[in-house]
Amino acid sequence: MYSASDLKKGLRIKIDNEPYIVTEFNFVKPGKGQALYRSKLRNMITGAQFERTFRSVDTFEPADLRQEKMQYLYQEQGKYCFMDSESYEQVFLTEDQVGEAKNFLIDNLEAEILFFEDKPLEVSLPNFVDLVVIRADPWAKGDSVSGKTKPVTLQTGYQIQVPPFVEEGEKIRVDTRSGEYLTRVKD
Numbered sequence: 001m002y003s004a005s006d007l008k009k010g011l012r013i014k015i016d017n018e019p020y021i022v023t024e025f026n027f028v029k030p031g032k033g034q035a036l037y038r039s040k041l042r043n044m045i046t047g048a049q050f051e052r053t054f055r056s057v058d059t060f061e062p063a064d065l066r067q068e069k070m071q072y073l074y075q076e077q078g079k080y081c082f083m084d085s086e087s088y089e090q091v092f093l094t095e096d097q098v099g100e101a102k103n104f105l106i107d108n109l110e111a112e113i114l115f116f117e118d119k120p121l122e123v124s125l126p127n128f129v130d131l132v133v134i135r136a137d138p139w140a141k142g143d144s145v146s147g148k149t150k151p152v153t154l155q156t157g158y159q160i161q162v163p164p165f166v167e168e169g170e171k172i173r174v175d176t177r178s179g180e181y182l183t184r185v186k187d
Contacts, residue, residue, distance in 0.1 A: 001061060004037045004054040012044070012063040019044040019063035019116045044121050047096065065116055067124070072109045080105065082113055082123070091120045098122075103158035104129045104176045125176040130185045131155050132171050139164035 002013060011022045024040035037054040044063070070082040070091070079092040080102070091113065095102065101111070101123050112124040135153035149161040154174070162181045166172060173182040 001059050004056050004058045007037050013060040014063045067112045067114050070113045072105050093120050101125050128173050129176055130171050130173050133168055136168040
């Protein structure tokens, strides 16, 4: 059980049987009276955000969240299918739940799915993913307009800026947190 004094950014709590994450937090001590805790909360299921003020006597239950390693299988009609490698149970996440991770999802990729009471909420990818360049325009040596990088398209359809020496068909390592090129990968 958490009290209002335990609130901090990133804390996951349960209010009215739904999980919320604290996105902002401020402690306010007026001249007279009780201390107040102003916070912004985001509903982890719907994504709705709102502000709420709590008194120091308010208490909260921790959100019943668990993470499971699952394997990405396929995408169909805006839903992304993941499978538990041990039980073969499959779960589907919406495009909103997957978010920017869709740019790096390849078949059989291991990912962590966050669940709230058996409802999948979001996906966390490994920090680095190796992807194949499927389209890379040649870089002209005198092309100073684009600087020292050129755009390429990866096997997932994601476009990224890479150094000019990266060619079509090569495998590169991408940081899934920032979406940036890291290095070429030798098979």
